[in-house]
Structures are given as structure tokens and as C-alpha cells.
Amino acid sequence: MEFHDLLIGLIIILLAAKLGGELMERLGQTAVLGELLAGVVIGPGVFALVRETEVLHALAELGVLILLFEVGLESDLTRLLKAGPQAVVVAMVGVVVPFAAGYGLMHALGHPGLVAVFVGATLTATSVGVTARVLTDLGQLQDPAASVVLGAAVVDDILGLLTLAVITGIAATGQVSLGGIAFLGAKSVVFLVVAVLIALRRAPGLVGLIARLQSRGALVVSALVFALAAAAAAEWIGLAAIIGAFAAGLILSRTEPHARIDDRIKPVADLLVPVFFVMVGMKVDLSKLNPFAEGAQLWLALALAVVAIGSKLVAGLAVYHPGTRRWPVGVGMVPRGEVGLIFAGAGLAAAVVAPDLYSALVLMVMITTFVAPAWLKTLYRPAVAMAIH
Amino acid sequence: MEFHDLLIGLIIILLAAKLGGELMERLGQTAVLGELLAGVVIGPGVFALVRETEVLHALAELGVLILLFEVGLESDLTRLLKAGPQAVVVAMVGVVVPFAAGYGLMHALGHPGLVAVFVGATLTATSVGVTARVLTDLGQLQDPAASVVLGAAVVDDILGLLTLAVITGIAATGQVSLGGIAFLGAKSVVFLVVAVLIALRRAPGLVGLIARLQSRGALVVSALVFALAAAAAAEWIGLAAIIGAFAAGLILSRTEPHARIDDRIKPVADLLVPVFFVMVGMKVDLSKLNPFAEGAQLWLALALAVVAIGSKLVAGLAVYHPGTRRWPVGVGMVPRGEVGLIFAGAGLAAAVVAPDLYSALVLMVMITTFVAPAWLKTLYRPAVAMAIH
Numbered sequence: 001m002e003f004h005d006l007l008i009g010l011i012i013i014l015l016a017a018k019l020g021g022e023l024m025e026r027l028g029q030t031a032v033l034g035e036l037l038a039g040v041v042i043g044p045g046v047f048a049l050v051r052e053t054e055v056l057h058a059l060a061e062l063g064v065l066i067l068l069f070e071v072g073l074e075s076d077l078t079r080l081l082k083a084g085p086q087a088v089v090v091a092m093v094g095v096v097v098p099f100a101a102g103y104g105l106m107h108a109l110g111h112p113g114l115v116a117v118f119v120g121a122t123l124t125a126t127s128v129g130v131t132a133r134v135l136t137d138l139g140q141l142q143d144p145a146a147s148v149v150l151g152a153a154v155v156d157d158i159l160g161l162l163t164l165a166v167i168t169g170i171a172a173t174g175q176v177s178l179g180g181i182a183f184l185g186a187k188s189v190v191f192l193v194v195a196v197l198i199a200l201r202r203a204p205g206l207v208g209l210i211a212r213l214q215s216r217g218a219l220v221v222s223a224l225v226f227a228l229a230a231a232a233a234a235e236w237i238g239l240a241a242i243i244g245a246f247a248a249g250l251i252l253s254r255t256e257p258h259a260r261i262d263d264r265i266k267p268v269a270d271l272l273v274p275v276f277f278v279m280v281g282m283k284v285d286l287s288k289l290n291p292f293a294e295g296a297q298l299w300l301a302l303a304l305a306v307v308a309i310g311s312k313l314v315a316g317l318a319v320y321h322p323g324t325r326r327w328p329v330g331v332g333m334v335p336r337g338e339v340g341l342i343f344a345g346a347g348l349a350a351a352v353v354a355p356d357l358y359s360a361l362v363l364m365v366m367i368t369t370f371v372a373p374a375w376l377k378t379l380y381r382p383a384v385a386m387a388i389h
Numbered sequence: 390m391e392f393h394d395l396l397i398g399l400i401i402i403l404l405a406a407k408l409g410g411e412l413m414e415r416l417g418q419t420a421v422l423g424e425l426l427a428g429v430v431i432g433p434g435v436f437a438l439v440r441e442t443e444v445l446h447a448l449a450e451l452g453v454l455i456l457l458f459e460v461g462l463e464s465d466l467t468r469l470l471k472a473g474p475q476a477v478v479v480a481m482v483g484v485v486v487p488f489a490a491g492y493g494l495m496h497a498l499g500h501p502g503l504v505a506v507f508v509g510a511t512l513t514a515t516s517v518g519v520t521a522r523v524l525t526d527l528g529q530l531q532d533p534a535a536s537v538v539l540g541a542a543v544v545d546d547i548l549g550l551l552t553l554a555v556i557t558g559i560a561a562t563g564q565v566s567l568g569g570i571a572f573l574g575a576k577s578v579v580f581l582v583v584a585v586l587i588a589l590r591r592a593p594g595l596v597g598l599i600a601r602l603q604s605r606g607a608l609v610v611s612a613l614v615f616a617l618a619a620a621a622a623a624e625w626i627g628l629a630a631i632i633g634a635f636a637a638g639l640i641l642s643r644t645e646p647h648a649r650i651d652d653r654i655k656p657v658a659d660l661l662v663p664v665f666f667v668m669v670g671m672k673v674d675l676s677k678l679n680p681f682a683e684g685a686q687l688w689l690a691l692a693l694a695v696v697a698i699g700s701k702l703v704a705g706l707a708v709y710h711p712g713t714r715r716w717p718v719g720v721g722m723v724p725r726g727e728v729g730l731i732f733a734g735a736g737l738a739a740a741v742v743a744p745d746l747y748s749a750l751v752l753m754v755m756i757t758t759f760v761a762p763a764w765l766k767t768l769y770r771p772a773v774a775m776a777i778h
Contacts, residue, residue, distance in 0.1 A: 002443075003447065003450050003624075003630065004621060004624050004625070004630075006447055006450075007617050007620055007621040007624070007630065008621055010617055011614055011617045011618055011621065014610050014613070014614050014617075015614055017610075018602065018607065018610055018611070018614075022602055022607070031605065054391075054443055054444060055443060055444050055447040058392065058395055058444040061392050061395075137605075213407065213411055216420065216526075216659060217655070217656070217658075217659025217660070217663075218407060218411070220656045220659050220660060221403050221406075221407050221659055221660060221663070222407070224403070224660060225400055225403050225404055225407075228396050228399055228400045228403075229400055231396055232393060232396040232397055232400065235392070235393050235396070236393070241392065241393075241396065264656040264659075265656065266606070266656075267606070267609045267653040267654065267655075267656050267657055268656055268657055268660060269606075270605065270606025270609050270610055270653075271606070271609060271610060271613060271657060274606075274610070
């Protein structure tokens with residue numbers, strides 16, 4: 001009976017994703033926006049057609065993991081490394097300014113310091129998943145601005161983990177273990193450096209092994225096992241799994257059969273990636289966002305969204321290289337996506353963020369997540385049109 | 390943390406499947422045998438590396454569903470229909486003879502009537518999954534004997550469901566609802582007839598719709614949604630989900646882009662199908678099969694296995710068409726696989742089959758499942774060699 005529910009859930013999610021994606025593409029938008037909206041429609045707030053189960057959640061997590069693996073596979077490591085210093089600067093600005101703005105807003109509204117810290121931290125998040133997906137949909141992964149945004153989003157994910165460790169530490173014990181934070185930071189840097197070194201030196205040897213396998217599907221299974229192993233390793237040292245998957249993609253992008261791996265991994269991504277974005281959309285409960293309800297935080301949510309968008313656009317101004325456009329970088333940093341939800345959820349779990357404020361934060365996260373794809377599409381329209389003609 | 394466990398579980402399962410499959414192929418066997426053995430090795434009886442979780446179970450179920458979808462997609466409906474009457478005769482013999490033999494053996498050993506009925510019923514099972522996979526591995530889906538075996542296995546799955554309904558009814562209430570059984574039988578026949586009619590008349594129209602979709606991955610997602618929907622429909626009327634997936638594949642095999650669908654679904658199958666077979670292997674707990682332990686049923690298990698194999702080989706004798714080989718049909722009916730485990734499990738759940746006897750039945754199921762791939766491979770070796778040269 002449970003398997004029957006899974007079948008029905010998957011059918012609804014995939015159908016909704018395709019219908020939403022198709023509709024948005026015909027309206028000149030990106031498919032991911034349609035998938036997010038499809039999630040809202042089938043989610044608890046509107047038709048409540050699908051319930052988030054453990055299996056669907058796992059499929060969604062595998063989906064975003066495979067998305068980042070695919071993005072890594074299609075990325076150019078040399079270009080990404082060249083964009084590195086700039087990406088770090090953008091990521092730093094994209095953490096400091098939103099934190100200060102969020103903290104300042106909540107402080108001005110008279111909230112306690114710890115609440116203001118959690119809200120500020122939630123504003124620092126960047127959803128590398130949403131941005132990477134939009135750039136993939138637009139075929140713009142090779143754009144210099146895309147390298148900066150992707151690099152900055154990855155750095156941001158690491159900074160975000162450090163921030164999360166700090167604020168949950170403060171919420172739980174009232175103090176910060178500086179040694180623990182430094183250790184987490186050091187592990188993250190070592191992980192990325194090791195991944196880059198493997199990519200530069202050892203990747204062909206890895207593939208030589210795989211090429212000797214004869215059984216059917218050896219390439220796709222080996223590639224995915226490699227991605228899963230890198231994701232597990234990243235999780236093990238305290239990083240996000242998607243960073244590991246991205247690193248695995250980068251490593252394999254330097255190998256001879258990378259195009260064939262990409263071709264074989266694409267159908268798997270086509271099936272699982274939409275599950276992730278539909279389920280992000282499903283987290284919006286419109287029925288809880290009634291602006292006339294008692295204790296409604298709609299205006300707070302809108303104020304937070306304005307601050308969230310404005311403060312990330314500032315990160316775009318940190319672009320100093322003349323050949324790189326600033327707007328796509330700033331807008332690419334805007335979506336908070338699943339990372340923002342994790343921050344807000346941590347605040348709720350720590351009983352620092354009240355349920356009302358949590359709803360406002362979720363709405364802010366969603367506004368930033370829904371605004372970015374359409375905005376990026378507009379920014380890239382001339383380039384896309386040029387690429388076609 | 391839970392997601393981390395899933396990653397580790399998947400890595401171990403996929404690695405074990407590839408290593409086992411690769412090893413068996415190099416030894417001249419089929420990959421599926423290696424995957425089954427890999428499951429035994431990483432399962433609870435030997436190294437206990439992976440625990441069966443809800444998510445892994447769901448992935449395995451999706452895997453066998455996609456396998457049958459793929460087999461349907463690569464099958465020739467016309468040939469299958471032509472083999473139809475012969476397949477029905479083979480399936481009938483393959484149910485009646487094993488049931489009588491199993492019942493007779495248990496009766497002769499002095500077991501009560503209801504126990505003998507359950508054991509007889511377990512012997513009637515045919516694992517369409519294992520046989521279909523072996524024929525796919527050998528590239529022999531187009532062989533006339535393969536059409537008979539596949540058709541008979543599908544009919545057997547339906548007869549098996551009817552048998553299961555009868556015996557669980559007897560075990561629960563002591564009597565049989567003949568009307569309910571007839572209704573289930575009628576629904577099954579209607580389902581298959583409707584599927585065949587859709588395949589013959591409406592398939593191109595279905596695909597015309599899909600061809601108009603523009604977004605990325607539209608083909609693979611639509612095809613899989615169709616397979617999932619057919620599987621859900623089959624489950625809904627009381628049939629096995631894999632029968633629905635097989636019917637969906639048959640329908641799409643008659644459409645113009647069936648080769649493209651097959652190409653895009655293959656990587657998904659490459660990843661998920663081994664998960665199913667490894668997890669079938671994981672159900673063997675070697676530590677429980679100690680022949681010197683108290684109450685060990687090893688000899689009973691071996692006797693059951695001999696009866697199980699011999700009685701299914703008789704089904705091969707029911708082949709009357711001169712161009713079709715009898716041995717591959719008989720051996721193709723031997724593996725009990727997951728279907729046999731379901732029967733034995735139902736007996737255990739109904740408290741008719743004692744734990745000791747259940748272990749013996751599981752061992753019998755495994756012997757038949759492990760013997761068939763190697764045996765079929767031997768029978769097809771001349772044909773495979775001819776196909777290569």
C-alpha cells in the first residue's frame with residue numbers, strides 16, 4: 001500500500017513539474033520557476049495532493065545532489081579557479097551585508113538580540129541549487145559571471161555552515177567554541193583543495209580503471225558512486241553533501257569521457273532534479289500566509305524580502321574584473337532556497353524563532369527564490385537570443 | 390544523518406553490484422547472478438554492511454518496475470501475442486505440477502493440509518524479474534522461447550495472485566470467496582486486453598502529445614510517468630505493479646520514438662535495477678542456514694528445491710510449437726525470486742508456516758533463483774556465440 005502511495009506521489013510530482021516547467025518556458029521563463037510554482041499548487045496550502053514522505057524527501061535530496069554533480073561536470077575548473085579570488089570577495093560581501101541588514105532591521109523593530117542574529121544569518125544563505133539550475137536552464141554555465149556566482153555560492157555554502165554552527169552554538173549554550181568553528185573551516189578548505197588537486201592530477205587514472213569494466217552501465221554507475229562517495233565524504237567532515245557532489249563533477253569534468261558521463265547522467269537528472277524543486281515549492285503553505293489573519297507577519301516578510309534582495313545585490317558590486325557583468329552576479333546570489341529554509345528551521349528548532357516569525361522567514365525565502373529565476377532570465381535574454389541566432 | 394546512511398547504503402550496494410556483476414561476467418556467467426551473490430555477501434548473514442531501509446526498499450521496487458518497463462519496451466508485441474496460447478498452457482502446467490508436487494511432498498512428510506497447501510503455492514511462483522533480466526543480459530529477448538517464457542511468467546504472476554488470494558482467504562477464514570477470486574481474475578484479464586488494445590490502436594496518438602513538449606527531459610519523464618501510472622493502475626485493480634510497467638513498455642514499444650525512450654531510460658535502469666537484485670540477495674541470511682543447528686531444515690530445503698526445479702522443468706514439456714526449444718522455457722520458469730519470497734512471507738504472516746519451515750522455503754527460493762541464470766546461460770551459449778560471430 002505504501003508503494004502505491006509512492007507511485008501516486010511520484011506521478012503527481014513529475015506531471016506537475018513538467019506542466020509547470022512547460023508553461024513557464026512558453027511564457028519565456030525558466031522551467032525551474034514552473035517547478036517551484038507547481039510545488040506550491042500541489043502542496044499543503046492549495047490542493048494538498050502530495051504529502052512529503054521519507055522516500056520522496058530522499059529522492060529530492062538525491063536530485064539536488066545529481067544536479068550539482070551535473071553542474072560540476074559541465075563546469076570549467078580552470079575558469080572557476082581563475083574566478084576564485086573574485087568569488088571569495090563576492091561571497092564575503094554577500095554574507096556580511098545581508099547579515100548586518102537583517103540584524104539591523106530586526107533590532108530596529110525591537111526584537112531581542114538572539115532573534116536578530118538568527119534572522120541575519122538566514123539572510124546570508126545562498127541557494128547554489130536554484131542558481132545553478134537557472135544557469136543550466138539558460139545554457140549560461142560558461143559565462144564569466146556564472147563562474148563567479150557558482151564559486152561564490154559554493155564559498156557561501158561553507159560560510160553558511162560556519163554561521164549555522166556559530167548561531168546554534170550560541171542558542172544552545174550561550175557561547176561559541178572558536179576552536180570548533182576554526183576546525184570546521186579548516187576541514188572545508190582542505191576538502192576543496194584536495195578535490196581540486198585530485199581533479200588536476202589524478203582524474204585520468206580514476207577513469208582508466210572504470211574504462212576497463214565491461215558490464216552494462218559501468219560508466220554511469222561508477223560516476224554516480226563517485227559522486228555519492230564525495231557527497232558522503234563532504235557530509236562526514238561537516239560540509240553539505242551537494243558541495244561534495246559538485247567537487248566530484250569538477251574532478252570528472254577533467255577526464256576524457258566527461259561528455260559521455262554527462263549524457264548518461266542526464267536522464268537520471270531529468271527525473272530526480274524536478275522532484276527537488278517541486279518539493280521546495282511544497283514547503284510554501286499559502287493558507288498560513290493570510291495577511292488579514294491574526295498575528296500575520298506579511299508586512300514583516302515583505303520588508304525582510306526587500307532587505308534580502310537589496311543586500312545580496314550589493315555583493316554584485318564587489319565584482320572588480322572588467323569583463324564580468326555585475327547584475328547577473330548580484331541577482332544570482334539572491335535566491336535563499338533550501339539553504340534559507342534550513343537556517344529558519346534551525347532557529348525554530350532552537351526555539352529562538354517563534355512560529356510567526358518562521359512563517360515570515362519562509363515567505364521571504366520563497367520571494368527571493370521565485371524572483372531570481374525570472375530576473376536572471378531577463379538579464380540573460382540578449383545573450384540567449386544571440387546564442388540562438 | 391539519515392541521508393548520510395542512505396548515501397553509504399547506496400554506495401555499498403552499487404559497488405557490490407558492479408563488482409559481483411563484473412566478476413560473474415568474466416567467469417562467463419550473467420551479471421544478475423553476481424548481483425544476487427553480492428547481496429548475500431553484504432547482507433545480514435555475512436558482513437551485514439547494509440540494512441534494508443524504507444528508502445532502499447522503495448528504490449529496489451522502482452528498479453524492478455523500470456526493468457519490466459524496459460523489457461516491455463524491447464519486446465515484440467506481435468510475437469508475444471503469437472506465443473500467447475502456448476504461454477498460457479506452459480503457465481498452467483507450471484502452476485499445477487509444482488503445486489501438486491509441493492503438496493504431495495509435505496503431505497508425505499506428515500505436515501498438516503494447510504501447511505502443504507502453502508508450500509505447494511510457494512512452489513507455483515515464477516519470478517518474471519529474474520528471467521527477464523537474464524534474457525536481457527544474454528540479449529535473447531527476441532528468441533521464440535523467450536517470448537513463451539515471458540508470456541508464461543506474466544500469466545503465472547496473475548495466477549499466482551489468484552492463488553495467494555485463495556490461500557490467504559483459507560488461512561484467515563477457512564473458506565474461499567469464489568466470487569472475489571473470479572472478480573480478481575476477470576479484472577486481470579480485462580487489464581491485459583485493454584493494454585493490448587491501447588498498444589495496437591492508440592499508442593501513436595499518445596506519443597504525438599509528448600512530442601509537442603519542449604522542455605528538457607520531456608521524453609524520459611513522460612515515458613516514466615506513463616510506466617508509473619500503468620503500474621499504479623495494475624496495483625489498484627489488485628495486480629502486481631510490474632505487470633503494469635511491462636504493459637506500459639509493450640504499449641510504447643509500438644511507437645516511433647521507442648528506441649529513443651529505451652536509450653534514455655537505460656541509465657536509470659542501470660542504476661536502479663541492480664539495487665533490486667542486490668536486495669533480493671540480501672534476504673538470504675546464511676547464518677540461519679547452519680545445517681548442524683538444532684531444528685535445521687537444510688535437508689527439507691534441498692528436497693523442496695529438487696521438487697521445485699523438477700516440477701517447473703515439466704512446464705517446458707508443454708511447449709508444442711516445433712520451432713521453440715523446450716529447455717530454455719522450462720529453466721526460465723525455475724527461478725522463484727521475489728514472488729516466492731512473497732508467498733512464503735504470507736504463510737509466515739498467517740502463522741501457517743513456522744519460522745523453521747519459512748527458512749527452508751527461503752533457501753529453496755534462493756537455490757532456484759541462483760541456479761536459473763547460470764543454467765540459462767549454458768543453454769544459450771551456442772546461440773550467443775553465433776550472434777557474436
